[in-house]
Amino acid sequence: MMSEHKIITLPGTMPLGKRIRGVSREISMWLASLEEPYDAGKDVVHLAGCERDGCYRYHYTLDRSVKDPGEEKAGTPV
Numbered sequence: 001m002m003s004e005h006k007i008i009t010l011p012g013t014m015p016l017g018k019r020i021r022g023v024s025r026e027i028s029m030w031l032a033s034l035e036e037p038y039d040a041g042k043d044v045v046h047l048a049g050c051e052r053d054g055c056y057r058y059h060y061t062l063d064r065s066v067k068d069p070g071e072e073k074a075g076t077p078v
Contacts, residue, residue: 007059008026
């Protein structure tokens with residue numbers, strides 16, 4: 001089983017727009033590769049930390065079943 005945390009490292013000279021696209025692409029590939037599928041209705045990806053030491057290093061974690069499925073329907077009339 002793949003780890004439920006991910007570190008993404010990008011060059012320190014990379015412009016912000018390219019970093020955003022690069023991180024988004026890496027997260028999408030990571031979530032698609034998980035043995036237990038990612039459930040967007042229940043699971044949450046968190047940015048756990050960020051470092052800059054000649055490069056950008058982003059630490060992400062995946063929390064399973066964090067969202068309560070009833071939360072979205074709570075305000076909906078029956």
